[in-house]
Amino acid sequence: MKVLGCFKIVPDLDLIAEEDWIADDQLQVDTSYGKLLWNCFDEGALEMMLKLSDLSEGFDVVYELNALTVGRRQHENFLKTLYALRFAHAVRVEAEENISFCPEVIAEVIADYVTESAPQDLIVMGTQSSDGSNMKTPLLLAERLNWPCITQVTDLFPVDEEHVKVFSQEDGKTVTQVIKLPCVFAVGNATCSYLRVPTLKEKMKLGKKPIEHIISEKLELAETQQNVELVGLEPKDSKRDTVIITGDTPEDKARVLYETYLKGRLENLSSTPRRTCCEARVMPGMTHASARLCNPPEASSRKEMKFHFVIDRYSKDVHRQMEEMNAFREAFLEGVEEGEAYILSKAAPEVEAESLCIAENAVILSAQDYSPEAVLEGLCQEATEDDLYIFGSGFGGTELAVRMAERTKGSSVTAVHALEAKEQLTVRKMVYSNHMEGTFQMKKGPYCISLAKGMERKAAEEKSFCILKEIPCLAGNDFVVSRETCEEETTGGLESAKVVIAAGRGAKNKERVKFLEETAKVLGGELGVSRPAAMNAWAPMNKLIGVSGAMIQPEICITAGVSGAAAFFAGIEKSKFIVAINTDEKAPIMKKADVAVAEDFESVMKAVRALAED
Numbered sequence: 232m233k234v235l236g237c238f239k240i241v242p243d244l245d246l247i248a249e250e251d252w253i254a255d256d257q258l259q260v261d262t263s264y265g266k267l268l269w270n271c272f273d274e275g276a277l278e279m280m281l282k283l284s285d286l287s288e289g290f291d292v293v294y295e296l297n298a299l300t301v302g303r304r305q306h307e308n309f310l311k312t313l314y315a316l317r318f319a320h321a322v323r324v325e326a327e328e329n330i331s332f333c334p335e336v337i338a339e340v341i342a343d344y345v346t347e348s349a350p351q352d353l354i355v356m357g358t359q360s361s362d363g364s365n366m367k368t369p370l371l372l373a374e375r376l377n378w379p380c381i382t383q384v385t386d387l388f389p390v391d392e393e394h395v396k397v398f399s400q401e402d403g404k405t406v407t408q409v410i411k412l413p414c415v416f417a418v419g420n421a422t423c424s425y426l427r428v429p430t431l432k433e434k435m436k437l438g439k440k441p442i443e444h445i446i447s448e449k450l451e452l453a454e455t456q457q458n459v460e461l462v463g464l465e466p467k468d469s470k471r472d473t474v475i476i477t478g479d480t481p482e483d484k485a486r487v488l489y490e491t492y493l494k495g496r497l498e499n500l501s502s503t504p505r506r507t508c509c510e511a512r513v514m515p516g517m518t519h520a521s522a523r524l525c526n527p528p529e530a531s532s533r534k535e536m537k538f539h540f541v542i543d544r545y546s547k548d549v550h551r552q553m554e555e556m557n558a559f560r561e562a563f564l565e566g567v568e569e570g571e572a573y574i575l576s577k578a579a580p581e582v583e584a585e586s587l588c589i590a591e592n593a594v595i596l597s598a599q600d601y602s603p604e605a606v607l608e609g610l611c612q613e614a615t616e617d618d619l620y621i622f623g624s625g626f627g628g629t630e631l632a633v634r635m636a637e638r639t640k641g642s643s644v645t646a647v648h649a650l651e652a653k654e655q656l657t658v659r660k661m662v663y664s665n666h667m668e669g670t671f672q673m674k675k676g677p678y679c680i681s682l683a684k685g686m687e688r689k690a691a692e693e694k695s696f697c698i699l700k701e702i703p704c705l706a707g708n709d710f711v712v713s714r715e716t717c718e719e720e721t722t723g724g725l726e727s728a729k730v731v732i733a734a735g736r737g738a739k740n741k742e743r744v745k746f747l748e749e750t751a752k753v754l755g756g757e758l759g760v761s762r763p764a765a766m767n768a769w770a771p772m773n774k775l776i777g778v779s780g781a782m783i784q785p786e787i788c789i790t791a792g793v794s795g796a797a798a799f800f801a802g803i804e805k806s807k808f809i810v811a812i813n814t815d816e817k818a819p820i821m822k823k824a825d826v827a828v829a830e831d832f833e834s835v836m837k838a839v840r841a842l843a844e845d
Contacts, residue, residue, distance in 0.1 A: 238298065783802060795821070
């Protein structure tokens with residue numbers, strides 16, 4: 232079985248100086264001096280391939296591991312590392328220009344390689360890269376190959392020459408499936424996220440094989456093939472007016488921290504009735520009569536853009552999804568005509584019974600069991616070239632937005648947090664691992680966007696709505712041989728917590744993270760962790776905070792041993808009050824907090840805990 236791992240080499244963006252986050256006239260940012268790294272999701276994907284090969288002995292399957300990257304000559308050392316790890320083929324597609332914001336072109340290059348040069352049975356790659364943050368390449372690749380795609384993959388296991396067992400995350404559940412190949416796997420927070428290191432002997436023996444070079448004509452078409460164009464880049468300023476707490480001892484600093492900044496806030500929280508996660512998200516109730524079947528409105532001859540919400544009622548977060556959409560409408564869609572909402576649901580009666588909608592008119596796309604294939608067919612049939620389709624935050628909405636735009640020859644942008652609809656439709660999202668905000672012009676409709684995680688939320692007012700029609704979605708997942716789901720503990724407690732203690736790499740070990748978790752409970756809060764802490768298995772993955780985890784908005788957030796990487800800080804920046812405790816007074820987090828303590832967190836938090844217990 233031939234398995235292709237597609238990966239990207241990226242600079243360590245957290246090492247780029249603050250003053251260097253400025254774009255030139257060509258919208259290029261100089262990150263050339265940053266240390267080169269495996270893109271974190273791609274690194275997990277490559278290790279997953281090696282693990283798959285390791286396990287193959289008892290399954291009578293032989294895996295040929297191949298690797299491809301689109302990049303510069305200096306990236307070849309990474310391909311040599313893969314040779315040393317017993318990859319069979321290593322390919323570099325020449326790309327000296329920056330194509331971080333050209334996922335369509337990269338997908339086309341890979342698809343061309345697979346169809347014209349080296350057929351594969353399975354393609355494994357990361358969900359997104361840290362620079363472009365497009366979240367589109369694996370989805371576009373699957374569409375162009377006409378292969379299925381499994382997203383948010385966490386682990387792979389052998390079955391036989393034609394099948395693979397895959398574990399993935401889906402709406403707070405762990406899904407185990409046996410998949411018939413070919414298929415594209417988009418890897419999220421992998422179980423094993425770090426690539427093993429080859430020995431010196433392996434490097435000497437295997438790392439000197441020649442690397443295949445390809446010059447692709449597809450790259451020359453980058454400008455003409457793009458339906459989405461980057462038109463602006465602005466640095467993000469996350470600084471707060473930080474107060475540095477001083478004192479002779481850690482205990483002195485802890486006393487000032489607690490007595491001056493924490494005690495009153497904690498008392499105010501304890502005197503306020505705490506809402507549960509569900510209470511915080513439930514929309515105002517509607518009666519059964521709020522939803523009714525109606526005749527479609529008369530067709531309009533106008534060509535002006537309408538917007539349509541696409542609401543996923545299969546998701547357990549449907550209330551949050553609609554509240555985010557409602558706030559987005561109020562902030563950015565004034566003056567844009569509203570079209571019917573598309574509700575993904577099992578059947579129209581189910582929608583009528585619960586009356587969950589934020590639009591005046593709705594079309595039901597019904598399928599007994601949710602799958603992207605089932606609903607995409609109906610969505611694409613309904614798509615209008617001039618209109619805007621708004622999907623929810625999270626990877627489910629992202630997948631539908633990207634694949635719908637690709638099938639209808641439109642344009643897509645993921646994780647959007649702002650929009651402007653004038654002569655041209657432009658949207659804004661975070662790029663470069665949350666260091667900068669990019670502005671993108673969407674050139675061709677249908678225009679499909681997914682919202683960013685952690686958006687503002689606004690409960691919808693009670694009103695009646697009409698169900699115009701129901702479209703049965705019959706397309707099935709014939710590539711899925713078997714499927715099991717397992718409910719896991721969600722991030723609900725973390726996302727609704729009033730107090731959060733966030734542990735970073737500086738926690739150093741699992742025992743110290745456990746201490747922070749116990750301290751969080753004393754303060755009436757929850758534990759969260761940065762990506763390095765989660766990858767080291769110091770806490771469950773459902774405690775991960777940041778771009779690839781939970782986006783939280785607590786009243787108080789205390790960071791312990793966290794450096795303040797932009798991708799992590801995105802997850803806590805909406806906290807009302809941030810405390811940073813770090814031994815490095817120059818760590819970025821120390822400028823992003825309201826209060827900072829330059830000290831080892833354990834001694835400070837022990838003293839804070841003792842004061843709180845008294």
